[in-house]
Amino acid sequence: MDRHPPSSLPLSCVCAALILTCHPLASVRADSPGARSQASALADTLHRPLDQILDTNVRDGFVYYRALKSERGRLDRYAGSLNVAPGVYDAWPREEKMAFWVNAYNAFVLQTVVDRYPMRGASPRYPAGSIRQIPGAFETTRHRAAGRSVTLDEIEKTIVSEFKEPRLQLALGRGAVGSGRLRSEAYTGSRIMEQLASIQKEFVSEQTMLKVDRSAGEVSLTPILSWHEGAFVAAYDKGATGPFAQRSPIERAALVFIAPNLLPLERDLLEKNQFKVTYHAFDWRLNDLTGGREP
Numbered sequence: 001m002d003r004h005p006p007s008s009l010p011l012s013c014v015c016a017a018l019i020l021t022c023h024p025l026a027s028v029r030a031d032s033p034g035a036r037s038q039a040s041a042l043a044d045t046l047h048r049p050l051d052q053i054l055d056t057n058v059r060d061g062f063v064y065y066r067a068l069k070s071e072r073g074r075l076d077r078y079a080g081s082l083n084v085a086p087g088v089y090d091a092w093p094r095e096e097k098m099a100f101w102v103n104a105y106n107a108f109v110l111q112t113v114v115d116r117y118p119m120r121g122a123s124p125r126y127p128a129g130s131i132r133q134i135p136g137a138f139e140t141t142r143h144r145a146a147g148r149s150v151t152l153d154e155i156e157k158t159i160v161s162e163f164k165e166p167r168l169q170l171a172l173g174r175g176a177v178g179s180g181r182l183r184s185e186a187y188t189g190s191r192i193m194e195q196l197a198s199i200q201k202e203f204v205s206e207q208t209m210l211k212v213d214r215s216a217g218e219v220s221l222t223p224i225l226s227w228h229e230g231a232f233v234a235a236y237d238k239g240a241t242g243p244f245a246q247r248s249p250i251e252r253a254a255l256v257f258i259a260p261n262l263l264p265l266e267r268d269l270l271e272k273n274q275f276k277v278t279y280h281a282f283d284w285r286l287n288d289l290t291g292g293r294e295p
């Protein structure tokens with residue numbers, strides 16, 4: 001499950017950005033243990049409004065975009081609160097920064113969709129209602145966060161990649177069915193490693209992430225792994241040793257990543273090492289729960 005009990009502090013949710021900007025910790029360096037603890041608590045407070053938005057509007061990775069658009073004020077206020085002072089951001093520990101950028105990305109995607117919802121684009125390359133029908137949604141539209149002006153692509157390919165934690169790429173909800181499942185909760189620094197472990201465990205049971213065809217001897221993976229091949233290889237490939245020594249580094253990394261959570265018959269297939277690894281096409285249909293799942 002994604003959920004945890006909602007906060008009972010709605011006033012602090014509304015004022016999170018003001019608290020973070022004005023709090024004395026804005027001038028305190030991160031090398032103080034006490035400052036780190038307080039900064040983490042304040043960062044978690046910042047994301048409570050998103051936590052409530054996701055809890056209300058997301059089910060099994062799909063979004064009630066129509067309902068979200070009708071009450072988008074909460075989303076816009078949260079997105080605005082993300083432009084915290086650089087000094088505040090710098091005081092956070094690594095886990096808080098990771099949670100911050102994943103939440104920022106996911107919130108900006110939701111904003112991008114509701115700005116144009118319902119989409120009915122004409123590009124034959126993508127489904128009619130896809131976020132990809134919005135020109136420049138990922139490449140050129142800029143958002144403000146932590147004193148920076150960033151696009152979605154810059155968050156994914158530059159900022160998130162700097163953490164060298166490839167599971168973060170699976171936490172980014174790209175507004176598409178083929179993305180990692182958008183959770184019905186915000187990420188927090190105190191729980192993000194637990195949340196990422198859950199993503200890895202769920203990976204093997206999500207058809208958009210992994211398809212194992214034992215009869216055809218095929219393991220088909222989400223292309224997200226190939227998009228971020230270097231990060232997954234660095235984190236999971238142990239080198240050309242063992243039964244998979246003759247396979248490519250990204251294949252070895254992917255197999256290490258999925259192996260602990262496979263079903264017994266799927267593990268048997270891997271042990272025989274007579275299968276091919278492929279990547280299925282990314283599903284760019286909008287993850288819209290309002291209008292149903294497009295065919």
